[in-house]
Amino acid sequence: MGQLKQALQAADPILDLNLRILKLENRLQRERLARLEAEAIAERGLSEQYRQLMLLETIATKANQSAAVDDALRFALKAICDHTRCRFGNVYMLADQGPRRLLPTALMHGKAADQLMPFINLTRRTEFPAGHGLPGRVLESGEAAWISDVAADPDFLRAKAAAECGLHAAFAFPVLVGKDVVAVMEFFFKENLELNAPMLAVMSQIGTQLGRVMERRAAENRLIHDASHDPLTGLPNRLLFVDRLERAVAAHRRRPEIGFAVLFIDLDGFKLVNDSLGHAAGDALLIEIAARLLKVLSSDEEKGVLPTLARLGGDEFTVLLEELHENNIAPAVAERLQQALRRPLMIGSQQVYTTASIGIAASTGDYASAADIMRDADLAMYRAKSEGRARVEVFDQSLHDTAMRRLSVENDLRGALQKNEFVLHYQPVVALNSGIVVGFEALLRWQRGPGQLVPPADFISVAEETGLIVPIGNWVMREAFATIAAWHRAYPWPAPLTMSVNVSPRQFDQADFVEQVLEAVKVSSARPETIRLEITESVALKDPGRAIEILRRLHEAGVRVSVDDFGTGYSSLSYLQQLPFDTLKIDRSFINALQKKAEGGDFVRTILDLARNLNMDVVAEGAETQSHVEQLRDMGCGFAQGYYFSRPLERDAAAALLAQPRRLLPPKHDVQVKR
Amino acid sequence: MKGIVFNLLEDVVSRDFGADAWDGILENSLASGTYTSLGNYSDAEMLALVSAAAARLQMTGPEVLRWFGENAMPLLKERYAALFENHTSARSFVLSVNSIIHPEVRKLYSGASCPFFHFREREDGAVLMEYGSSRKMCDLAHGFVKGAANMFGEEVEITHHTCMNHGAEKCLMEMRWVS
Numbered sequence: 001m002g003q004l005k006q007a008l009q010a011a012d013p014i015l016d017l018n019l020r021i022l023k024l025e026n027r028l029q030r031e032r033l034a035r036l037e038a039e040a041i042a043e044r045g046l047s048e049q050y051r052q053l054m055l056l057e058t059i060a061t062k063a064n065q066s067a068a069v070d071d072a073l074r075f076a077l078k079a080i081c082d083h084t085r086c087r088f089g090n091v092y093m094l095a096d097q098g099p100r101r102l103l104p105t106a107l108m109h110g111k112a113a114d115q116l117m118p119f120i121n122l123t124r125r126t127e128f129p130a131g132h133g134l135p136g137r138v139l140e141s142g143e144a145a146w147i148s149d150v151a152a153d154p155d156f157l158r159a160k161a162a163a164e165c166g167l168h169a170a171f172a173f174p175v176l177v178g179k180d181v182v183a184v185m186e187f188f189f190k191e192n193l194e195l196n197a198p199m200l201a202v203m204s205q206i207g208t209q210l211g212r213v214m215e216r217r218a219a220e221n222r223l224i225h226d227a228s229h230d231p232l233t234g235l236p237n238r239l240l241f242v243d244r245l246e247r248a249v250a251a252h253r254r255r256p257e258i259g260f261a262v263l264f265i266d267l268d269g270f271k272l273v274n275d276s277l278g279h280a281a282g283d284a285l286l287i288e289i290a291a292r293l294l295k296v297l298s299s300d301e302e303k304g305v306l307p308t309l310a311r312l313g314g315d316e317f318t319v320l321l322e323e324l325h326e327n328n329i330a331p332a333v334a335e336r337l338q339q340a341l342r343r344p345l346m347i348g349s350q351q352v353y354t355t356a357s358i359g360i361a362a363s364t365g366d367y368a369s370a371a372d373i374m375r376d377a378d379l380a381m382y383r384a385k386s387e388g389r390a391r392v393e394v395f396d397q398s399l400h401d402t403a404m405r406r407l408s409v410e411n412d413l414r415g416a417l418q419k420n421e422f423v424l425h426y427q428p429v430v431a432l433n434s435g436i437v438v439g440f441e442a443l444l445r446w447q448r449g450p451g452q453l454v455p456p457a458d459f460i461s462v463a464e465e466t467g468l469i470v471p472i473g474n475w476v477m478r479e480a481f482a483t484i485a486a487w488h489r490a491y492p493w494p495a496p497l498t499m500s501v502n503v504s505p506r507q508f509d510q511a512d513f514v515e516q517v518l519e520a521v522k523v524s525s526a527r528p529e530t531i532r533l534e535i536t537e538s539v540a541l542k543d544p545g546r547a548i549e550i551l552r553r554l555h556e557a558g559v560r561v562s563v564d565d566f567g568t569g570y571s572s573l574s575y576l577q578q579l580p581f582d583t584l585k586i587d588r589s590f591i592n593a594l595q596k597k598a599e600g601g602d603f604v605r606t607i608l609d610l611a612r613n614l615n616m617d618v619v620a621e622g623a624e625t626q627s628h629v630e631q632l633r634d635m636g637c638g639f640a641q642g643y644y645f646s647r648p649l650e651r652d653a654a655a656a657l658l659a660q661p662r663r664l665l666p667p668k669h670d671v672q673v674k675r
Numbered sequence: 676m677k678g679i680v681f682n683l684l685e686d687v688v689s690r691d692f693g694a695d696a697w698d699g700i701l702e703n704s705l706a707s708g709t710y711t712s713l714g715n716y717s718d719a720e721m722l723a724l725v726s727a728a729a730a731r732l733q734m735t736g737p738e739v740l741r742w743f744g745e746n747a748m749p750l751l752k753e754r755y756a757a758l759f760e761n762h763t764s765a766r767s768f769v770l771s772v773n774s775i776i777h778p779e780v781r782k783l784y785s786g787a788s789c790p791f792f793h794f795r796e797r798e799d800g801a802v803l804m805e806y807g808s809s810r811k812m813c814d815l816a817h818g819f820v821k822g823a824a825n826m827f828g829e830e831v832e833i834t835h836h837t838c839m840n841h842g843a844e845k846c847l848m849e850m851r852w853v854s
Contacts, residue, residue: 038711
């Protein structure tokens with residue numbers, strides 16, 4: 001500018017002109033420089049914007065392709081560190097439980113990290129409650145934050161370590177799902193840096209992008225979880241259980257020395273809770289039971305056993321025990337599971353007692369598939385239940401054989417009706433005072449193939465379970481009723497013969513049971529008053545109200561009903577009084593006891609007194625010896641049946657008994673028995 | 676300080692006193708004189724220009740700032756008419772500085788550090804304005820308010836109750852519109 005000063009002092013026109021040119025040149029130069037500067041600024045801005053866009057796009061693309069959230073976060077950490085040239089970045093995750101706070105993660109990225117160890121170590125073990133420190137502030141505000149120099153920031157909790165490691169400027173931003181902060185990323189520079197608002201805005205967008213990935217991943221995880229878990233108890237469901245079991249089966253093949261076992265747990269009497277207290281109570285019970293079982297299993301987990309508890313549905317739970325080094329662990333666990341259920345459960349204000357039947361199948365059975373081992377554990381459980389419940393049964397081959405036999409019985413049974421394989425045998429009922437045959441009990445036999453007559457004990461339970469008993473029972477009624485009708489025509493007698501037919505629980509449960517009986521009576525043209533339906537106490541007492549109603553309707557139609565196997569169930573005298581039974585049949589076990597002990601007689605005498613008071617007839621079953629018969633007659637028992645008189649006979653043989661004199665015992669005229 | 680302020684100063688000086696005057700001011704202030712609205716320049720450079728302008732235009736520094744602010748306002752309206760559109764009085768325009776004008780400035784010029792004004796509207800119609808920027812340019816604000824009043828054909832009296840340039844912690848100005 002020295003030239004300019006000299007020129008100012010001149011008054012010469014030429015100089016004056018030169019001066020003006022100089023000034024103009026100066027202005028032109030200023031303008032040019034301003035333009036270049038503006039262009040440089042604009043270019044820097046554009047380039048920075050482009051780089052930021054690329055960063056955002058790269059992270060968004062990678063995040064969307066990542067299989068795991070951690071991969072996306074790790075990529076973002078590195079990309080941001082590279083872009084901003086910062087020294088160190090790390091991720092905090094929102095704590096799932098407990099107070100709202102951020103937990104450090106292993107997701108970190110840094111340059112020359114060894115020099116930063118004091119700061120990294122401190123960061124690794126520091127949690128940040130909402131509002132505290134840089135990440136805590138971001139968690140609370142949900143917005144990105146910038147600190148020009150953390151060493152000089154009173155709210156920066158790790159200032160000393162940061163200063164020690166030469167870290168100064170820092171920024172942090174939230175990973176947002178909707179408006180919720182689910183994670184926070186923070187970054188540190190070795191320089192002091194003023195707020196870079198545009199960059200911070202881009203970081204916020206990255207946070208939103210990552211949040212979308214986390215949200216999507218969380219939704220996927222939720223779907224997978226829901227598909228593989230029971231919504232009520234939160235336990236794994238059948239799908240997940242079978243999957244884990246398949247893995248266990250495969251693992252066992254690789255390492256046969258380490259065993260596993262499957263426990264099938266079925267609650268005894270759960271249906272009763274559901275029916276009497278309602279489904280909500282049933283649900284609450286299942287939740288509580290799941291918690292108790294889990295507690296037991298978690299204590300086993302500490303001992304190195306790897307347990308998986310699952311709910312298959314209803315009241316069925318299963319446990320997979322892995323890493324078993326001894327064979328006796330599974331039964332011991334089963335015992336402890338039962339113990340845990342023994343304490344009463346509180347459902348609302350109700351105390352509920354429950355027990356469990358547990359079946360165990362172990363890897364020692366050399367299984368090839370999850371389905372096989374589950375089938376066997378189920379079989380063992382089934383046996384535990386049928387052996388009296390609240391038991392533990394371990395599967396063995398005999399169980400399998402029994403099951404196979406049952407299966408074969410079931411298969412054959414399905415065709416038996418069509419093939420006319422059922423026959424009825426008839427056992428006479430004798431009046432003890434006159435010795436005369438007064439009726440028969442129809443007994444089912446199965447002619448399974450030529451020369452093979454199957455007794456009821458071998459197939460009735462299968463028929464009952466499969467429901468085949470209903471059509472079979474109907475056939476029995478029609479056949480027996482038709483027989484008695486035919487005999488009445490063939491052998492007329494002033495006091496009509498009776499025909500007793502056993503009714504199974506499943507039959508009695510049919511909603512139209514009475515109609516089925518009356519239909520059978522009608523088609524056979526039998527006289528209703530000659531029919532005796534025999535039902536057991538337990539069947540009648542299952543729903544006493546319904547039983548009373550059924551008995552009443554049968555009575556109206558003239559059909560009579562007997563209590564079968566009296567004394568073997570939980571006889572409830574109060575119900576016996578309400579239920580209009582006509583006849584009481586004393587179980588054969590009491591008659592058997594007659595010859596052995598004196599008390600045997602007391603039991604029978606008590607039953608006879610009871611029947612007399614209730615105005616019921618009594619039929620003693622299983623009268624096998626003369627002594628039985630005499631004692632029964634002496635005690636005033638009206639009727640009896642048993643081998644002493646006759647074994648069950650085929651139809652023609654039974655009919656032959658009806659020919660005169662029809663007497664199987666010399667009469668005893670001093671005892672009066674009504675019939 | 677944003678380059679736009681330097682551009683405005685150049686514009687008003689050149690318009691009222693000629694391009695030579697600006698050349699002289701630049702020369703005396705030893706400032707670079709190369710300013711683009713996109714750039715950022717030091718506050719000291721602005722103070723040097725104001726001081727050089729004061730000497731050349733025979734005003735005090737505060738007078739230069741007030742004159743500059745008042746005369747820059749029409750130029751601002753030419754450039755940023757939208758900021759004026761929704762106002763029917765200088766009062767509402769001035770009161771929108773924190774909520775509308777400065778946020779818009781930040782959008783245009785990223786990194787702009789705009790001062791914040793605390794306003795208090797008194798029952799008698801006067802507006803108290805508190806200013807506490809380290810730049811201590813309360814007089815520029817004074818000039819802007821004056822200029823804004825001119826734009827809306829109003830007259831405003833401004834009293835400086837306290838001033839950072841006289842040792843106060845904050846500047847407190849009272850604006851009273853003369854009806």
